[in-house]
Amino acid sequence: MITQMSLAVQRPLWQAELARAVSSPAELLALLDLPVSLLPGAARKDFPLRVPRGYVARMKPGNPHDALLRQVLPVDEEGLSAEGFTPDALGEHQAMPVAGLLHKYHGRALLVTTGACAVHCRYCFRRHFPYAEANPAPEQWRAALDYLAQDASISEMILSGGDPLSLPDTRLASLAERLAAVPHLDTLRIHTRLPIVLPERVDDALLNWLTGTRLKPVMVVHANHAQELDGAVRSALGKLVRAGVTLFNQSVLLRGVNDSVEALAALSRGLFDAGVTPYYLHLLDRVRGTAHFEVGETRARELIAGVRARLPGYLVPRLVREIAGAPAKQPLAQSGAL
Ligand code: SF4
Structure with missing residues (x-):
């Protein structure tokens, strides 16, 4: 007989940590x-506080300007309206051929697997995303898979969200198997912030399904500040690297978080030490409620030039902006020489 106690024992550590996140x-x-x-x-109420306790432990007590705290603490400025900031800055609601499937770019498609995240980032570009309508429940993934099967130009499947790794491994393993059965797919890419905010998520069950199909596993994590990369996070990233997962990072340029050459250079170095290639530095998507995080384009170019002067080219992320309806991210500065 399955008892309450045995259920508790069976629950993976990451789920237990998620359940006791600060709200x-x-x-x-x-x-x-x-x-x-x-x-x-x-x-x-539409986007309440949510942050794992291990992430809180990386914040500096007594510092109201802590770079990690600023990313998660709701503030009154979110209620201010600002010109040009809209609920759907990227026009994603229009780019879905079937529920939850975004097909904006040639060769790859993105599946919104869940609306859930381990952390609620206050600057999130999907904070107003209509997950209830657009997020296909696992039993509806068939429509997305049918679409994929019919378009042989798609070779890479991106799982996004929300955060796809907030789903249980049994569901993700089943999805990975079904994707591997689509002959023209060769790469499975996961966009996730979980290894950064809840490193316990990188456990054997995750590594088994992620590396257990014929698809090449790629993971794009999301860290914005070197203070996020503590020993537990570096250990989790190391497990992924040793399992053969190619790791990239994308970050968002955020006022009061990482808008200095020092912060950006330290982030790139920290990522590289952990086996992660700094890939993109995004300008903030102009989503309603996030204007207080915006760093202007001129300042962003100055910052990336400062990083380029300090670091080898392979540690300089591409400064990009997403534009609604554009076929690719728009680069704002070259990465520089090696
Ligand atoms: S983890 Fe990603 S999707 Fe989730 S709130 Fe943060 S930025 Fe948004």
Whole structure:
């Protein structure tokens, strides 16, 4: 007989950590010895606070300007409207041939697997995404798979979200198998922030399905600051590298988080030490409620030039902007010489 206790024992550690993530702004401030006066006046019910405790442990107590805290603490500025900031800055709602499948770029398609994330990043470009309509439940993945099977120009499948790794491994393993059965697919790419915010997620069950099909596994993680890369994260990334997963990072240029040459250079070095290639540095997508994070294009170019002056070319991420309806990301600066 399966008892409550045996169910608890069977639950992977990462799910237990996810279940006890901090969801109260008052508790987060108390954990960091910060005053309650920093609490937002209005609760953000549509996009509430969510942050794993291990990520909180990487924040500096007593510092209201901590680069990690700023990424997750709701603030009153989110309620301000700003010109040019809209709910769907990338026009994604129009780019879906079937529910949850985005086919914007030649050769690859992206499946929105879930609306769930381990962390709620306040600058998120999908914070207003209509997950309820656009997110296919696993039993509806068949429509997306049918679409893929009929378009032989698609060789790479990208799993995104939300965060695809917030789904259980049994479901992901089943999806990976079904994708591997599509003959023209050769690469499975996962876009995820989980190895950064909840490194416990990189366990044997994940590595088994991710490296267990004929598809070449690629993972694009999402770190914005070197302080995010503690020992547990480096260990998780090392496991992925040793299992044969190619790792890239994409970050977002965020005011008050990583908008200095020092911060960006330290991030690139930290990523490289952990086996991750710094790939993209995105300008903020102009999504409603995120204007206080924006760094202007001129300043962004200056910053990337400063990073290029300090680091070898392979550590300089491509500075890019996404444009609604454009066939590819728009590069804003060259990566520079080796
Ligand atoms: S993990 Fe990614 S999708 Fe989820 S809230 Fe953060 S930026 Fe958005």
